[in-house]
Amino acid sequence: MTSTACASVAGDRLAGFLVRFLLIATVLFLVIPIAISGILSFDDREFIGPFPPTAFSLRWYRSFFENPSYISGLFVSLRLALLSAVISTVVGAGAAFALAETRWRARGLVEILFLSPRFIPTVVIGFSMLGFASAIHIFDAFTRLVMGHVVITIPFTVRATLAGLVGVRRGLSEAAISLGAPPWRAFLDATLPLARTGIIAGALMAFALSFDEVAVSIFLTDAFTQTLPIALVAEMRANLNLTVAAVATVFAIIAMLIVAVLDRVAGLDAIIGRGMYRE
Amino acid sequence: MSMSVLRRVLLSPGLLILAVLVVAPITLMALESLRPFVGGRAGGTTGWTLRNYTELTQPAYAYYFWDTFRIGFIASAAALLLATPLAWQAARTTQPALRVLIFGLLISLLFMSLIAKLYAIQMTFGPTGPFAALGTLIGVPARSPQYAQVQVFIGLLHFVLPLATLMMIGTFQNISPRLEEAASSLGAPRWSVALSVTLPLAVPGLLAAFMIVFAACISNFVVPLILGRGVVLFATNLMYTRFSDIADYPSGAAIGVIMLVLAGTMVYAMTAIVRRLVPADVQR
Numbered sequence: 001m002t003s004t005a006c007a008s009v010a011g012d013r014l015a016g017f018l019v020r021f022l023l024i025a026t027v028l029f030l031v032i033p034i035a036i037s038g039i040l041s042f043d044d045r046e047f048i049g050p051f052p053p054t055a056f057s058l059r060w061y062r063s064f065f066e067n068p069s070y071i072s073g074l075f076v077s078l079r080l081a082l083l084s085a086v087i088s089t090v091v092g093a094g095a096a097f098a099l100a101e102t103r104w105r106a107r108g109l110v111e112i113l114f115l116s117p118r119f120i121p122t123v124v125i126g127f128s129m130l131g132f133a134s135a136i137h138i139f140d141a142f143t144r145l146v147m148g149h150v151v152i153t154i155p156f157t158v159r160a161t162l163a164g165l166v167g168v169r170r171g172l173s174e175a176a177i178s179l180g181a182p183p184w185r186a187f188l189d190a191t192l193p194l195a196r197t198g199i200i201a202g203a204l205m206a207f208a209l210s211f212d213e214v215a216v217s218i219f220l221t222d223a224f225t226q227t228l229p230i231a232l233v234a235e236m237r238a239n240l241n242l243t244v245a246a247v248a249t250v251f252a253i254i255a256m257l258i259v260a261v262l263d264r265v266a267g268l269d270a271i272i273g274r275g276m277y278r279e
Numbered sequence: 280m281s282m283s284v285l286r287r288v289l290l291s292p293g294l295l296i297l298a299v300l301v302v303a304p305i306t307l308m309a310l311e312s313l314r315p316f317v318g319g320r321a322g323g324t325t326g327w328t329l330r331n332y333t334e335l336t337q338p339a340y341a342y343y344f345w346d347t348f349r350i351g352f353i354a355s356a357a358a359l360l361l362a363t364p365l366a367w368q369a370a371r372t373t374q375p376a377l378r379v380l381i382f383g384l385l386i387s388l389l390f391m392s393l394i395a396k397l398y399a400i401q402m403t404f405g406p407t408g409p410f411a412a413l414g415t416l417i418g419v420p421a422r423s424p425q426y427a428q429v430q431v432f433i434g435l436l437h438f439v440l441p442l443a444t445l446m447m448i449g450t451f452q453n454i455s456p457r458l459e460e461a462a463s464s465l466g467a468p469r470w471s472v473a474l475s476v477t478l479p480l481a482v483p484g485l486l487a488a489f490m491i492v493f494a495a496c497i498s499n500f501v502v503p504l505i506l507g508r509g510v511v512l513f514a515t516n517l518m519y520t521r522f523s524d525i526a527d528y529p530s531g532a533a534i535g536v537i538m539l540v541l542a543g544t545m546v547y548a549m550t551a552i553v554r555r556l557v558p559a560d561v562q563r
């Protein structure tokens with residue numbers, strides 16, 4: 001073996017080692033904090049002591065259920081996320097169908113319009129929605145919250161449905177129509193079932209996004225209608241206690257369950273796609 | 280009902296919502312930003328002024344924007360660097376189980392509550408956490424005020440890493456492995472193939488990922504709110520403080536308009552860069 005070949009093998013080894021090291025460090029960086037807060041959520045101590053805990057209990061999970069502001073926040077958040085997800089899924093999926101079927105030149109522009117709320121900083125949406133709501137005399141916090149959350153979730157439902165429709169042949173509904181089906185029938189029987197995965201993914205994203213939202217909600221809540229994230233943020237800023245660790249752990253488990261369901265329903269591989277060069 | 284009528288029926292609720300709930304509020308905000316601030320009153324003032332904007336050019340305020348961009352930039356660059364090996368592994372591995380594992384991790388993190396993640400980071404890297412010594416290691420003790428910057432950096436990095444990795448998986452998957460194989464079979468070492476073949480092809484994707492991640496960082500609100508401990512305030516937090524602490528709605532509106540313009544400029548720059556770097560036939 002020549003010396004240059006030796007050098008290149010050594011270089012490869014070194015590069016491979018570096019890449020592997022970086023990869024493992026990244027995964028650990030992503031996972032360790034969540035594991036630590038998971039372990040701390042079972043801490044039996046009354047104060048936040050050094051890690052690891054010396055005794056374990058479920059006291060912080062109990063304390064969550066004993067805190068009325070968390071419980072009422074949880075219900076507000078669930079109602080809000082459900083309602084916003086339903087509205088934005090219906091509206092967004094409808095718009096995506098219309099966009100996928102059209103061939104006009106304005107299509108790109110309208111698509112950008114629907115995705116535009118994603119590029120607006122969420123604080124700006126919350127702030128401007130508050131001014132707008134009071135200008136049109138809407139003072140009910142829950143109504144304001146729904147307005148704000150529909151706006152921020154629509155891009156996701158439009159995007160996910162459009163992505164789901166890529167696999168659906170564009171001419172399919174036209175074929176059904178040319179065979180004599182009325183357009184609404186073609187839509188219900190041909191397009192809708194095929195786009196199901198995209199719609200479900202979009203609805204899930206909308207729900208998750210709304211359920212965890214802070215920047216819009218912080219402007220639109222009031223003293224009587226608080227969402228769970230806003231209650232949690234207030235708690236975290238006031239004093240650190242481990243009730244939030246319990247909530248965080250539950251959230252982490254829910255996220256993993258959602259992903260497990262997504263994998264079952266659609267397959268993670270299919271959601272992300274394998275790219276042009278893999279079959 | 281013809282096709283075009285159906286199309287209109289499907290499109291109109293969305294367009295109506297966008298017009299009423301996005302365009303109208305933002306127009307109103309832009310008008311409000313030109314109103315003088317009268318203490319104790321929200322809206323309803325008369326007259327026009329540019330004072331809300333000129334006020335923000337003062338060094339004290341410019342500093343918030345500088346902090347936002349500086350920490351956001353460092354976090355985005357770090358995210359791209361750390362995401363590369365992970366995305367590469369996911370895109371090129373031949374083991375389906377490993378692929379699904381990486382995907383599962385990334386998507387779980389995307390779905391996981393940001394508040395939960397930030398809390399976990401505070402418990403891990405915060406002054407009471409087991410990794411607090413990290414601060415001393417890099418010369419910023421965990422109890423010092425400057426450590427808030429480190430924590431905001433860690434929080435942003437954790438927040439955007441899954442996003443960056445998923446976008447880069449897409450980029451790497453769309454680079455033909457044949458090109459790398461060809462270079463390798465001609466005797467090039469793998470690290471040199473990565474630098475001279477793969478990297479240049481990935482540049483447009485990397486730039487697009489960087490811009491999206493950077494935009495997500497500088498428009499973030501929750502990370503500095505929770506991890507900034509009042510020491511690090513982003514422009515978003517400044518906007519909220521203007522509204523919540525002194526009820527200065529016009530000034531908050533002016534900050535909002537500036538952020539909107541910045542966000543628009545970034546999107547424009549991003550599309551321009553991608554359009555310039557990627558040949559037209561690949562885009563479609």
